[in-house]
Structure formats: structure tokens, C-alpha cells
Amino acid sequence: MPRPHFPQRGNGASSPGSLSRAKRPINCPVGASAIGSVRDVEHCEECGFTWGSVANGAVAGRIAAGAEAIADLLRAEPAPAVRHPLPDRWSALEYSAHVRDVLLMMRDRVVVGLVEDEPGFKPMYREERVDLGLYREDQPLNVADEVVVAATMFGRLFGLLTSPQLAREVQYGYPGPARRTIAWLGQQSVHEVEHHLDDMRAMMAATDADPA
Numbered sequence: 001m002p003r004p005h006f007p008q009r010g011n012g013a014s015s016p017g018s019l020s021r022a023k024r025p026i027n028c029p030v031g032a033s034a035i036g037s038v039r040d041v042e043h044c045e046e047c048g049f050t051w052g053s054v055a056n057g058a059v060a061g062r063i064a065a066g067a068e069a070i071a072d073l074l075r076a077e078p079a080p081a082v083r084h085p086l087p088d089r090w091s092a093l094e095y096s097a098h099v100r101d102v103l104l105m106m107r108d109r110v111v112v113g114l115v116e117d118e119p120g121f122k123p124m125y126r127e128e129r130v131d132l133g134l135y136r137e138d139q140p141l142n143v144a145d146e147v148v149v150a151a152t153m154f155g156r157l158f159g160l161l162t163s164p165q166l167a168r169e170v171q172y173g174y175p176g177p178a179r180r181t182i183a184w185l186g187q188q189s190v191h192e193v194e195h196h197l198d199d200m201r202a203m204m205a206a207t208d209a210d211p212a
């Protein structure tokens with residue numbers, strides 16, 4: 001699978017050359033060609049998510065519901081979750097660990113955005129986390145708990161934010177460099193959870209179809 005054409009800033013350029021690319025995710029296929037302008041309507045063609053449709057007050061609940069659904073999948077079928085039924089796609093477990101890490105990272109990005117004026121962020125190195133084996137010891141039942149905790153932590157903090165805080169802007173590299181509001185960080189977090197929940201369901205269905 002080709003590299004995403006919208007890498008996070010500096011992500012690919014600084015990747016160690018020895019990293020395996022065997023489990024590249026389709027993660028967030030919201031390329032510049034798939035969405036409207038940053039200030040217009042942003043829509044994920046793959047999962048149908050529309051950023052502007054999520055009200056600030058709905059962010060925590062949507063994230064919590066998605067995380068619970070992810071946890072339910074992992075708890076119901078922990079063994080298939082570790083399999084890679086499709087080439088060049090993460091396992092359901094790896095998607096869930098990614099969501100956990102995204103939520104923890106986004107929570108910190110919100111904090112930085114509240115303190116600094118228009119900060120930029122380091123990439124999270126999503127592929128490297130898998131390629132370097134950093135999820136190797138993650139177990140489905142552990143990650144099920146952790147993704148719910150991460151969602152709870154994000155939602156609790158996000159729920160504290162005032163309207164002026166939600167309107168503060170940050171520099172964001174995804175899907176292309178742009179000024180984003182902290183409110184958008186909340187919407188983006190919802191998208192990450194819901195999009196990858198769909199990915200997990202696809203991996204589980206593919207595993208069911210080819211259980212070998």
C-alpha cells in the first residue's frame with residue numbers, strides 16, 4: 001500500500017530506514033482530495049464522518065461511546081483481534097492501541113493549545129509505534145480497559161473548556177498544514193475513534209471470513 005499522501009509533518013522524512021512497512025494502516029484516509037477546504041465542509045469519504053457536524057457538547061459522549069464499542073469488540077473476540085487478516089493493514093488490536101495513544105496525545109495537545117499561542121505539534125509517529133514493536137506486549141483485554149480510560153480522561157478535560165478556550169487556534173499538520181481550533185481537535189478525536197472502530201470491525205469480519 002502506498003504511503004499516505006498526507007503524512008504528518010516530518011513523519012516520513014524522519015523515519016528510520018530500517019522500519020518494516022508491512023502493517024501500514026489505511027489510517028485516516030482523509031487526503032486533501034477527499035475533503036472540502038479547511039474552513040468549509042470536511043468530510044471523510046471512507047467512514048462518512050463530517051467534522052462540523054459534531055457539537056462541542058457531543059464530543060465527550062461520542063468518544064466514550066466509540067471507546068466502549070472498541071472495548072466490547074476486544075473483550076468479545078480477543079483472539080481474532082491480534083490477527084492480520086488483510087495485508088498492509090493493522091490488526092484490530094493495533095488499531096485499538098492507536099486510538100488509545102491518539103486520545104492521550106490529543107489530550108496533551110489541547111493542554112498545549114490552551115497555554116501557548118498557536119503552537120505546532122510533533123507528529124505522533126503512528127506507524128513507527130507499530131513498526132518498532134511498541135504495541136508488542138499490548139493485550140486485547142488490557143487495551144480494552146486502557147482505551148476506555150483514555151476516552152474518559154480526554155472527555156473529562158474537554159468538558160471543562162470554555163467557549164473562548166475552544167476557539168483558540170493551533171497549527172496542525174493533518175491532513176495538511178492549517179490553523180485549527182481546539183474545538184476541531186475534539187472533532188478530530190471523535191473521527192479517530194469512530195473511523196478506527198470501523199477499521200476494527202472490518203478486520204474482525206475479515207478474520208471471520210478467513211479464520212486460518
Ligand SMILES: [Zn+2]
Nearest residue numbers: 044047049195
Ligand atoms: Zn473517516
